Amino acid sequence: MNAMHTYGFLLLPSHNRLYAAGAADLARAELLVLSDAVLDGAVREVAAAELGGVPYVTFRAPELTAGQLRHVANLSSLYALFLIEGEPDAPALRPVPVERLDRFPSDLITIQKYPGKTNEDFTKLLLNVTAMACDAPQRLLSGGLRVLDPLCGRGTTLNQALMYGLDSAGVEQDARSVEAYENFLRHWLKAGRLKHRAESGQVRRDKRTLGRRLSVEIGENKELYKKGQSIGLTVVQADTVASDQFFRPGSFDLIVTDAPYGVRYGSRTRGEGGGLTRSPLPLLSEAVPVWARLLRTGGAIGISWNTYGATRAELAEVLADAGFEVRDTEPYRGFEHRVDQAITRDLIVARKTA
Template identity: 70%
Template sequence: MTSYAFLLLPSHNRVYAQAAPRLARAELLAMSETVLGGRVTEVEERRMGGVPYLCFQAPALAPEELRYLAALSSLHALFELGDDGRLTPVEVPSLDRFPSDLITIQKYAGKTNEDFTRLLLNVTALACDAPQGLLNGGLRVLDPLCGRGTTLNQALMYGLHAAGVEREARSVEAYENFLRQWLKNSRLKHRATTATVRRDRRALGRRFHVTVGESKEAYKKGQHLELTVVNADTTAAGEFFRPATFDLIVTDAPYGVQHGSRSVTAGRPSRSPVPLLQEALPVWAGLLRNGGAIGISWNTHVADREELAALLSGEGFEVRETEAYLGFGHRVDQAIARDLVVARRVRR
């Protein structure tokens, strides 16, 4: 067995930084049980030189296994840890396909922490039938409550096709303006179009569509990524995408009244995401391929895990309930305690 330690990525968010070692442990355990054969053991936080590391035991990691570790949202640098405490650097290949400012440059109130977004996308991908798609770009991702596109940007960074649905026109316009300018500044070969989607002479919604290549040569060969954002209610997502189109659904559910869903009983906004999910999950499930996975983060102050798990089970999902997948709860601020639930769509 080899002893490893990885330096945790610094976070500008003090509260998230406090939770980072525990979240990193859960993410590593999820990776171990899904793609590393359960061979990672003795995972623990340790402070060395006054900074936090996550230490673990595993057989010598093969190149493909190191590529999975490269996806860890909190990994800053990986080392072999000697018996004498000496740290020997281990080269870990980057999975990023584009410059990092695609993720970091956007700043706005209510933005989901980009490290947590990466974590949520990772653990959802690990739960699907083809987790290797996280490494080779073979997955299609949908965020049906995409806001200003943090999840979509992370999907692009991994080289994945991405799509989003967002009800607020201002958020879609802000994301469109950002991405158009970023693509231009980055000098990436791309095509971006905006059009109204119509059916039977009725306007269904506005669609922003982008094709982009990692290089000019790749784009000319037809090797490009596709990104689509639709300005519409998430319950209408089935009007814009074909059934069984996506491998992953990854989303951050509403946290409070300002983003609340319609209450079926009272006919007015609710702090809980449950009414929205009751309406939307049947639609989302129809867009997900068998063997695909869904990951939802939410505020535990306004909904219980059991409620979300029951809704997912009712739509033909198998909810992950292992130690790793139960270890992601953490505080965001006084009003928000965030957790995530991941489930796999069972083959029928």
Template identity: 60%
Template structure:
């Protein structure tokens, strides 16, 4: 067996930095359980020279193993431990673009980009073929995408991605950001925004971006697509075909920064901070994400391909894990409930204790 040490990346967010080592340890355990055949042992948090590491034992890692581990969310560097010496292991991350794609946007309520990457990673590990994260091109949907942190992470990985958000301001902000970012970074692309019509009525707007990681890839047709819909998450099936995604990843309303909103017609949505209950039959604000997810998850499940997976993060102060597990199971999904998948709960602030839950659509 060989000992390895994972240097935890420093986070600009002080609170997240306090949880980073524990979270990447849980993430690494999921990687070992689902993709590496249980070959990782003694995964633990360790201080080396007063600096936090996550250490583990394994048979010598293969090139494919390293390609996978290179994408751990809070990985800064990986070392092989030889006595008192650390031998660097060259990393091979999927990243196609600079980190500013994920970090440059600053706004109230933004999900931490390290956690967004973690949620995408551990959801991908629940797929029937978890190594597809590095050897394939799973298609990603975030049905409550806000200003697109999940979409940007998928783009960083070279994956096709789609998002839905009911907030027109968030839709416009993301459209402006991604167009400007692509232009400033001289990424070859095409972007267009158009109305979505059904039965002669406009039901939303769609931003569609086609881009290439390089001019050569773009010219050869080796492109990726980002699609964002300004519409209702509960109506996701109106915008996308059944069984068209391998991964559905979303950060549910926390009941503090965001709320779920249901109107007379049964519409549910994600609302911006400070939204107030409606009057005269207008939408009212609910602090719990459970009502929203109960209405939306059955439709989301039908958008998953067999063998695909869904991952949801939420505030445990306003929704219990058992409630979300029941919603996922009632939609025909298999909840991943091993000890490895129960190690992600952490504090965001005084009002938010965040956790995640993952489920897979059976392939049979």
């Protein structure tokens, strides 16, 4: 057996702000999911600790290999990683270099601010955890997973996928959100002088307009673009229930989405928050079977939602009915957190098995 080491990491300041008292718990859950999927279950004894008056998350593991560290580097919460040596009452911290996958400047993720945006750190967490549940989690690092956000708003998931170098597509019914995202993306690509090709227009079939589509091919750099190794991003403005009119069956590895919260326009009250919350269940019951067809067998789906609108058991049932196997072990149950008075958010992840 390899000797065990103690590691500790600092949480990103934004992660601490987002989850407040729950920050260490969410970091722990994400790390354990990652450990099971790509670190041979090597991580043990994940705990919150204070060193020199500063909060850390610590864990025990055999010395992490370079390949394993490349995964750990992309934890949504990780700011800086250390090996903790010496005696418990006089620990010495040795920095462990981490290389994030980020292929573009961080303003891709942070510039857009608008009501209804899914927090970008949480979106990264949801994408990571969903990728870990598919049958090829290692491909997160090699650009080999194709991502669909079928309720994409103004593209937070698509931006994170692009950041990772993954091809992605989104569906959103609100025309203003799609237009705003297209404007942002075109402007950002131009401002960053990134090689790209963008086309948008109506999608018509049998003399009927099905929706509007934006297709973009983006080069991480000139050389890759010239070689034809660009990253694809497509956004369709349409009802998500018609997603299968735009994409081929089995053409995605991951579906990652934040379900509507319905807080402002809701008609049904649940939970202690007292906010008006409409259940996402009618939409999800109709849409999940459609989305399931777009996912290949072995692919995974991750949905976040407001628990005041539906229970975990209700979402699990919708997924199971559509042929998914829900991931329900302990770390997958560690993501519930309070967002505000009217929203307590959780996520559920499942793999398509047939």
